[in-house]
Amino acid sequence: MKRLIILALILTALTGYTQERPYTKMETYFKGTNYELSVYRIYGRRDGNTMFILGGIQGDEPGGFLSADLYSDLHLEQGNLIVIPRANFKSVILYDRGPDGDMNRRFLDKPEAVEMDKVVSVVKKLMSESDVFLNLHDGWGFHNPVYIDNNRNPKKFGQSIITDADTYKCENGKVLDLNTPANKAMAEVNRKINDDRYSLHYFNTDTANPNTPFSDMRKTATYYALRKYCIPAYGIESSKNLPSNEMKVLHHNYAVNEFMKIYGIVPEVPAVIIEKPALDFAVINVNNEPVKVDKNGTLYVKSGDVCEIAHIESNYERGISADLIGYGTLNDLNSKFMLKRDAVIVVRKDSKKIGIINISVDKTKAEAKPEVKAESGYRFSIIHNGVSKMVSAGAVYDVAIGDKIELKVLLAGSDETPYKINLKGYVAPNVISNDGDDRNIEIDMNPKRFMTKYAEDDAKRMYPVVVGSGGSEIAKFWLRMK
Ligand SMILES: [Zn+2]
Known part of the structure; x- marks a missing residue:
């Protein structure tokens, strides 16, 4: 909270203007890269604690990131949220835990070394502006404090609320109680889950203990938030083994909502939308x-x-x-x-x-012909009498009567696009329906095969080849029979 106020004061000093609460600000880092990062800052009608919700640090955990995604759109009566729905966008796109390694083992006291560390640096900075941190995951199996079977035991992470310690003593001497809020939230969530197989369990990984079997947790985001910024941090785990993604998201939402209650962050329901219509x-x-x-x-x-x-x-x-x-x-x-x-x-x-x-x-x-610029970068790949040719968008391509043309694909730079290509006015023999897609058929360049109302010259020999329609044509060239 205090850091948000300082930030607001700096903004006021710089711009002479502070936006009025409530409002949401979205920022995108590393645009157009594999690690593009969207950050939502939601400021409530009244100031209060700032909760940081992180999803998608591992891309094969949709329960967590789809839940975080929903909180990006929330409006708040009180308090603030910082939401990153997809921390590791590359891993989300690939549905892979970590194509370049596990991002949740990169919260180290070292300078950036690999590309995804630039995301970790942003996350660390946002932790410094927060009062409480939640990291949303989908873990394997079902955590249970006692061994039941291979899928339900103390080593499984699914369906748990994870802390690094019951109480944590920060460097400045402050003691954080993690056990009480976690168990309070969990009890409320379990009343809603109403199916013992899927109940959440409390899971203290005892991260600082030299004898912990979970020493790897020292490299995680929650432990970093705890030891560096002395803010309560919790891992919320649904299970990868739940029957549906919907259930994973729902259980995450239950838990996040309870933590919001505990830390005094109050949603505005229904939200009063004041955005100017446009x-x-x-x-x-x-x-x-x-x-x-x-x-x-x-x-x-x-x-x-x-x-x-x-x-x-x-x-x-x-x-x-x-x-x-x-x-x-x-x-x-x-x-x-x-x-x-x-x-x-x-x-x-x-x-x-x-x-x-x-x-x-x-x-x-x-x-009037819509202007299609040759330098648009679009090129058509075609086959003319069995020979591959490239035709730039905007060009007129001459053929002889009786020539055979095959339209292959529209290229954007060197990338193939999936779009239909329509030779306007052409009536293919034996065609029952015209779906506007003339790719990969042998086209007989015979004026008799064309409906002359589509011709774009007086001689009725020039017909447009179009991708897109109406005002939204994206590329076009003309076939002219000589
Ligand atoms: Zn995870």
């Missing part, structure tokens, strides 16, 4: 073809085109209306209108106007 874009179907139009943008149509406002993208899902002025009702979402003159769509969240979309009846602009 329009991003609209999707308008023009003669059943979707076109994306940005806020305050203009959609060009031909007189007589049938338009339908199919979707409004904004930061709110409910309370959104779109009024095509002069047509229909106040709410024209998902109704169809034939347009013969210019029009305006007003988009509202409740009564608040959040943006407009202009519709302009302009035949020339409606039919």
Whole structure:
């Protein structure tokens, strides 16, 4: 808590402005790398303790990281949360405990040595701003203080609340009681679990004891938080052997909620959302073809085109209306209108106007070829009369009548994309349905095989090859028969 206040004072000094509680701040570190790290800081309506929830330090433990993920969206009445849903993003993507080694054995008193240590450094710094630390895991089997069988015994980690000591004496002499809060939380969780097979057990790994069988725990995040920052730290373990991920997440949530109660962090339920409503874009179907139009943008149509406002993208899902002025009702979402003159769509969240979309009846602009730049980096891989060729997006590719073309794949740089490639106007022989995908078929470059309304030249010999549709075309070139 005190560190947050200091931070707030520094921010005020630097910017002359502090954001008003409650609010959430999200920061992303190491963007675009295997170790991309998203950190959520949730500030409650009233200040209080700061709890740090860490998930995904080992990527094959979805109960933990999917639970942490849910807390990223929480709003708080009191106290603060720091949430990292996926500490080891590379391991989460690969569903692997640690493709570059175990991140939860990197909390050492050493400088960064391997790539993932940069994440560990951020986590350590966030611990210094916290009052309590929770590390969410899915362990094997079912922890039990006495040996029952191979799957239920004192060496198993699943379904437990882990401490490094019952009480821990910090360097400054302060004594932390970990046993009492852990057992209090656990008792409440077990009342909800209501199935003895899946009850949580208390697990003290006695980490500092020279004779502990769990000396490896000295390299973990919880032990680091305890010895370096003298904050209570707990490992919460669901079991990898529970019947479903849903149950793993639920048990984690039960435990996190109890620890929040114990440390005075109170969720706001339901959350009062005060975010300013904003329009991003609209999707308008023009003669059943979707076109994306940005806020305050203009959609060009031909007189007589049938338009339908199919979707409004904004930061709110409910309370959104779109009024095509002069047509229909106040709410024209998902109704169809034939347009013969210019029009305006007003988009509202409740009564608040959040943006407009202009519709302009302009035949020339409606039919204009969208500009696709050759330097977009997209290239089409094709086979022309049995020979592999590359065609840059934006190019016109000449063939002779009777030539055979096969469309293979759209390349973004050197990467293959999975997108369908559509040769507009081409009617393949023996084709029953047209799914808009003309990849990997032998195309007969014969003008008779084309519907001339798709031609983009006067001679009706040039047809577009397109990936994407309407206003969201991502790449295009033209095949021209000579
Ligand atoms: Zn784990």
